[in-house]
Amino acid sequence: MRVFISADIEGTCGITSWAETERSTPMDYNPFQKQMTREVKAACEGAIEAGAGEVFVRDAHDSARNLDPAALPEAIRIMRGWTGDPLSMMSGVDKGPFDAVLFTGYHAWASCGGNPLSHTMNLKNDVVTLNGVRMSEFMMNAYTAGYYGVPVVFLSGDKALCDFARELIPGITTVPVNEGCGGAVTSIHPDVAVRQIREGAAKAVRNAKNCAVPMPDKFDMTVRFREHQRAYSKSFYPGARLEDEKNVCFSADDWYEMLRFAHFVLSD
Numbered sequence: 001m002r003v004f005i006s007a008d009i010e011g012t013c014g015i016t017s018w019a020e021t022e023r024s025t026p027m028d029y030n031p032f033q034k035q036m037t038r039e040v041k042a043a044c045e046g047a048i049e050a051g052a053g054e055v056f057v058r059d060a061h062d063s064a065r066n067l068d069p070a071a072l073p074e075a076i077r078i079m080r081g082w083t084g085d086p087l088s089m090m091s092g093v094d095k096g097p098f099d100a101v102l103f104t105g106y107h108a109w110a111s112c113g114g115n116p117l118s119h120t121m122n123l124k125n126d127v128v129t130l131n132g133v134r135m136s137e138f139m140m141n142a143y144t145a146g147y148y149g150v151p152v153v154f155l156s157g158d159k160a161l162c163d164f165a166r167e168l169i170p171g172i173t174t175v176p177v178n179e180g181c182g183g184a185v186t187s188i189h190p191d192v193a194v195r196q197i198r199e200g201a202a203k204a205v206r207n208a209k210n211c212a213v214p215m216p217d218k219f220d221m222t223v224r225f226r227e228h229q230r231a232y233s234k235s236f237y238p239g240a241r242l243e244d245e246k247n248v249c250f251s252a253d254d255w256y257e258m259l260r261f262a263h264f265v266l267s268d
Helices: 026-049 137-147 159-168 190-206 228-234 255-265
Strands: 002-007 054-059 076-079 100-106 125-130 152-158 173-181 184-187 219-225 247-252
Touching (some): 002 026, 026 100, 026 190, 219 228
Parallel strands (some): 054 076
Antiparallel strands (some): 125 219
């Protein structure tokens, strides 16, 4: 059995400030980089306990150089750094077959009050919608897993995102570690988070057959940019259209074509 893990940081237990996500502010960042690694380690251990012989870990935050590989189980393979391909936070999932996808440290979508660090890919847009639903990075990456036929079985992060994930994939196992309110976060204890993630990951991998991703027949995405100049520039992507001064729209029947659009339009 092979398992794929995509790891972010803004949904790591206790995190509440952008400084805690950035390598340039090590006094703030280092404790949460370590907690991010602990949570990924727990997910790996749970997957291995459930029968995974290999766990492919995708470091998927910022520089993609956050996790400490030496702190992870020996059964892992890890991808660090950015390839530059449209799969982005899911790079490597196309090198399957994989039996399950897990997400750790994920966060709510742009403009969601459930996390003070909520965003979708970057901070240059206010809202991204997909088929009329506000799109998170989890939603985008879950569809990528579904595109390759891999069940999405587990998510840890903030409560708002976990609630949404259970609506999208009813069989998914979630571990909500944070709950946002304005600029604050209330979290469980970091050790409790690690324990629950390990237990949840083991349960989730065993339940993979009940976690298929429901793939739409067609995809319509709208990106509302914060600055009209950026919207105008991004509207020149082939097939995109400028709906008004700040909204850029794109439609596709094939999910990979939507990923191409997102890769060029939502990248920094």
